[in-house]
Amino acid sequence: MLWSLTAAAGGNLTSFWSLSLVLFLAVTVPLVFSRFKRWQIPAVVGEILAGIVVGRSGLGWVKADDPVLALLSEIGFVFLMFLAGMEIDLSALGWGGRGGGSKATRGRTGPHPLVLAVTYYALTLVLAALAGFGFWKMGLTRSPIFMALLISTTSLDLALMVLKERGLLSGRYGQTLFVTALISDFVTMLLITVQVAVLSKGLTPEILLVGLLFVALFVFYRLGNWALPGLRPLLDELSHATTHIKVRLAFWLFVAFVALAEFLGVEVILGAFLAGLLISMLTTPEDHETRHQLESIGYGFFVPIFFIMVGAKFNLAALGGGSGSWLLLPLLLTAAFGTKIIPAVVFRRAFSWRESLAGGVLLSARLSLIIAAAEIGVRLGVLDDAVVSAVVLVAVISVILAPMLFGRLIGSAAARPKTRPIVIVGGGSLLGTHLAVQLQEQGEAVVLFDEDPARVE
Numbered sequence: 399m400l401w402s403l404t405a406a407a408g409g410n411l412t413s414f415w416s417l418s419l420v421l422f423l424a425v426t427v428p429l430v431f432s433r434f435k436r437w438q439i440p441a442v443v444g445e446i447l448a449g450i451v452v453g454r455s456g457l458g459w460v461k462a463d464d465p466v467l468a469l470l471s472e473i474g475f476v477f478l479m480f481l482a483g484m485e486i487d488l489s490a491l492g493w494g495g496r497g498g499g500s501k502a503t504r505g506r507t508g509p510h511p512l513v514l515a516v517t518y519y520a521l522t523l524v525l526a527a528l529a530g531f532g533f534w535k536m537g538l539t540r541s542p543i544f545m546a547l548l549i550s551t552t553s554l555d556l557a558l559m560v561l562k563e564r565g566l567l568s569g570r571y572g573q574t575l576f577v578t579a580l581i582s583d584f585v586t587m588l589l590i591t592v593q594v595a596v597l598s599k600g601l602t603p604e605i606l607l608v609g610l611l612f613v614a615l616f617v618f619y620r621l622g623n624w625a626l627p628g629l630r631p632l633l634d635e636l637s638h639a640t641t642h643i644k645v646r647l648a649f650w651l652f653v654a655f656v657a658l659a660e661f662l663g664v665e666v667i668l669g670a671f672l673a674g675l676l677i678s679m680l681t682t683p684e685d686h687e688t689r690h691q692l693e694s695i696g697y698g699f700f701v702p703i704f705f706i707m708v709g710a711k712f713n714l715a716a717l718g719g720g721s722g723s724w725l726l727l728p729l730l731l732t733a734a735f736g737t738k739i740i741p742a743v744v745f746r747r748a749f750s751w752r753e754s755l756a757g758g759v760l761l762s763a764r765l766s767l768i769i770a771a772a773e774i775g776v777r778l779g780v781l782d783d784a785v786v787s788a789v790v791l792v793a794v795i796s797v798i799l800a801p802m803l804f805g806r807l808i809g810s811a812a813a814r815p816k817t818r819p820i821v822i823v824g825g826g827s828l829l830g831t832h833l834a835v836q837l838q839e840q841g842e843a844v845v846l847f848d849e850d851p852a853r854v855e
Contacts, residue, residue, distance in 0.1 A: 413466035417703075419459060420467060423448040424702035440556065442705050442765060443794050449709020462711040467703065474704030475773065476670040477696045478766055479587075480652050483674020484689065485554055486580060509747050511570070515578040518761075519550075519585060521741035526550040529733040538726065541597060541780040547590050548772065548789070549733050552582040553765040553797065560760060560801050564808070571749055575757050583767060590771055591668040597778050599663065607662040614658060615672050618651070622680040644688040645695075648677055667770055708769055712790055713783040726788040734792050738762040756807035763800035764793050819845045 427444040452459045460467065523546070530539070530546030539545040557579040566572035588608075595605045652673045659669025681689060742758025749757070772789040775781030781789075822844060 413464050416460050416464050417466055417470070419452065420703055420706050423452070423706055424699075427702075440559075440765070440797055443797055445702055445705040446709040446712075446790065446794055449706040450712045450714075451709075453707075453710030453712060455712050455714035460707075460710045462707065467707055467710075470700060470703045471707040474696075474700035474702070474707075475770060476656055476666055477652070477700045478704060479667040479670040479770065480674040481693060481696045481701070482554065482583065482766060483671040483676075484678045484692070485558065486584060486675050486678050511574040511577045512581075514574055514744055514748060515581045517744045518578050518741045519581050521744065522550050522582070522737050525737040525740060526733070529737060533729070533733075538785055539775075539780055541593070541775075541778075544590075544593050544597065544771075544775060544778070544780050547586055547593060548768060548775065549730075549737055550582065551586050551764050551767040551771060552579050552738070552761050553763045553767070554579040554583040556763045556765055556797055556801065557760055560804060564805075566808075571753060571757075574745065574748065575760060578757075579761060582761070586767065587668060587671050590774070591665045594665045594774060594778065595663070597780065608664050608668070610662055611655070611659060611664060611669060611672055614655065615676055618676055619679055622676075626680060642691070644685065645691050648688065648692055651676060665774060667774070705769075708773075708790060713787050726784060727791055730788050730792045731795060734764060734796055735759075735762045752807055752809075756804050759807060760800055760804040763796045765797050768793050821845045821847060823847045 424445065427448050428441040431441045431444045449460070450456055454462055462468075526546040526549040527542070529549050530542040530544075533539050533545050534542035557575060561572045561576060566575075591608055592605060595608060599605070652670060655669040655673035655676075656666045657669075659666045677689075677692075738761045739755065739758035742754045742761070745754035745757050768789060772781060772786045776783075776786055
């Protein structure tokens with residue numbers, strides 16, 4: 399087995415030395431960035447920067463075409479979209495069994511968060527289309543529509559993290575920004591998939607095959623709702639054994655949807671995204687451990703490899719070569735922030751000017767989806783290395799600036815009353831501390847009580 403792997407890697411252990419280096423960076427980067435918590439910089443930024451240092455634009459220790467790393471990076475790429483789908487909570491839109499939207503959005507005056515979100519995203523698309531046409535006229539892309547969709551992306555993960563940390567997620571303001579980011583991620587993902595199909599096969603009836611993925615989503619959802627209640631006791635029993643049957647089931651759904659997308663000739667990120675959405679729709683609060691295990695596998699192994707390899711493939715020479723190449727970064731940054739901040743005027747119907755501007759700034763952050771879209775653009779031949787390199791830098795800069803500027807603008811909002819903490823009696827026990835860790839990872843405040851002095855200590 400080891401011989402066959404090394405043979406595939408060129409007859410030596412170069413791939414495994416490179417993998418060892420990448421995993422070392424995946425361990426050390428979060429440790430280093432934990433020293434700068436006040437800056438609220440995601441560890442992903444450090445992973446990309448570390449990849450640049452050891453990749454083609456730096457020391458050259460990690461090769462972008464390494465077969466083992468290329469495979470793991472590809473898995474990390476689609477698994478990241480799977481995890482993004484798991485973040486989608488359709489109940490926030492008033493759909494699904496949890497029903498009717500959150501308490502924070504019911505019974506309030508002013509436009510519903512969903513109305514504000516759709517209006518905001520429509521304005522974003524209009525401005526992004528203008529920017530995409532401008533980049534096309536400048537010869538920086540072969541598809542103005544694809545470029546517009548790339549610019550219109552946002553970062554649901556980052557918005558969710560910042561809103562949770564500031565205790566704003568449960569309020570009307572936080573719910574509005576969350577739903578807006580959710581709409582932006584979901585609709586942009588779908589539109590990018592359709593555009594990829596058009597660019598690959600032309601405007602043919604085969605584009606309708608995208609709909610079969612949604613048919614599969616509906617069928618599996620109905621089947622799951624019918625079968626899972628009766629199977630849940632058995633699944634719970636096997637999940638606590640060495641089989642971890644729920645994790646295996648989730649992985650099967652993930653691979654099945656990706657394989658179906660590949661079979662239909664649809665971009666695989668939509669299949670992965672819909673598989674994650676299906677898991678989100680079928681799981682209950684009691685399944686938090688399964689979700690945690692899936693996130694641990696993804697964010698603990700595959701996803702860091704993907705982001706480090708994004709940095710390793712970063713081409714600084716392409717960004718600096720040719721006339722006007724250095725204009726790419728400021729132009730893309732202007733488009734990235736402008737297409738999100740200007741439409742934030744719609745939030746003024748429900749919030750102050752300061753809150754509206756802060757919301758636009760937070761939604762300006764891009765990360766996973768814009769990098770994924772850039773990778774697809776290279777495969778399709780509509781983006782060159784210079785544009786992709788500029789996109790990576792825009793992602794890095796935006797996720798650094800957006801949370802900092804949001805915090806400055808929102809100001810006193812951080813001091814608003816937060817939700818009451820969850821109290822765990824007997825928190826010193828193994829079960830109690832485990833539950834506390836799970837709740838804290840979900841952004842909840844936790845207080846532990848225990849009568850045993852030794853456990854308290």
